[in-house]
Amino acid sequence: MKPKHKKNSWKQWLLILCCLFLTACTPGGISADRQGGGSRETQTISLADIPEYSGEPYIVLNGNEPDFPKSEWNLQSFEQYGELDSLGRCSTAYANVGTDLMPTEKRGSIGQVKPTGWQTVKYDIVDGKYLYNRCHLIGHQLSGENANDKNLITGTRYMNVEGMLPFENMVADYVKETGNHVLYRVTPVFREDNLLADGVQMEAFSVEDEGEGIAYNVYVYNVQPGIQIDYATGESSLDASGTSKAETSEGDIRGNSRSKIYHCPGQAAYEEMADSKYLVIFETEQEAQEAGYRKAKR
Structure with missing residues (x-):
């Protein structure tokens, strides 16, 4: 028997998302640059249409409607990872998440993967001190993927924990509690030849109930409050509002x-x-x- 506090937790996430959606900015004409991420091979998110970060970890896109054509609504679990580009950057990761895709073992090591823009740097103002995480496009709890270099990007702690994780948890809770499938796609968005993504587009759609349980389309900012980031290289520094930078130490x-x-x-x-x-x-x-x-x- 599942603990009572777990029951329908995906519905709680969905209610929170709907409330935030009512006040979210929704730019028009947004799409995603994808390789193997669905039926359409080439689409483009225009960063010119994405407003500057203003304090919330994400914004809603396209009226919160994900872009999965009905021809892709199926009950067969799968996962697809786009090829790295000429700069070694990740492209779209796409899956139909079911319970059979979820991990049966503990997460393995991913420290050997150095995604583009990776820097090991610490700041006192960052939770856990480390600015960057190796961010799964499709989270381990959904796919069981570990050190897959086509599924890991350099992302701030803020993007990973405050931005992406709540949406990932929503899908995981829903699939575990219903046994249904969720089409799930995450697309990193890079500006020109930058090594660090400006953010990621996250889309999800529950198949069996045709989006009644899960349906969202959001853009999550790859930012860290109080830190200035050079997206061309991944280098960073404190902005004017920051405090002291944590000393580099091998002994923590x-x-x-x-x-x-x-x-x-x-x-x-x-x-x-x-x-x-x-x-x-x-x-x-x-x-x-x-x-x-x-x-x-x-």
């Missing part, structure tokens, strides 16, 4: 807020923890232990 202790286990430099999962959403940084082992954490065995 990386804790996992979910497991209450901490990892020291050189331990097996130390590098993997760098972009975990459960990352907590400690300066010393004593500090970690006083916070109730125990050291990893290997």
